[in-house]
Amino acid sequence: MLPIHLRLAEIYHINKKGPITLEEAKDLEYCLRENARYCWDSLMIQxxxxxxxxxxxxxxxxxxxxxxxxxxxxxxxxxI
Structure with a gap:
């Protein structure tokens, strides 16, 4: 598990309690973008x-x- 996955989970739980802040929304966008890249790279290699x-x-x-x-x-x- 990568740190972005932990942050995604954290933002998810924050959002369950109420709206997220602008900074959290930016973090969410970054984590989603990095997760998509990670998934793409993983599938490509597989x-x-x-x-x-x-x-x-x-x-x-x-x-x-x-x-x-x-x-x-x-x-x-x-x-490599």
Whole structure:
């Protein structure tokens, strides 16, 4: 879980109690944008990994698994 996911949960609970502030709304927009990028990157790597497996390119598949692990830990795809 990334810090943006924690912040999304926090803003969700704040919003349940009443309207969020302008600053919280900005945080919400940022977290949603980063979450969308994270999901896109994760799905892209997973799909490429399926392709690597289908073509029996085990080195590429291992590289993609490493990238996915870094993405899950840092929220960014490494430029390896």
């Amino acid at each position: 799909n490429l990994s399926v392709l690597a497996g289908s073509t029996h390119d085990h080195e590429w598949q291992l590289d993609l698994q490493r990238k996915l692990e870094v993405l899950r830990l840092t929220g960014r795809v490494p430029k």
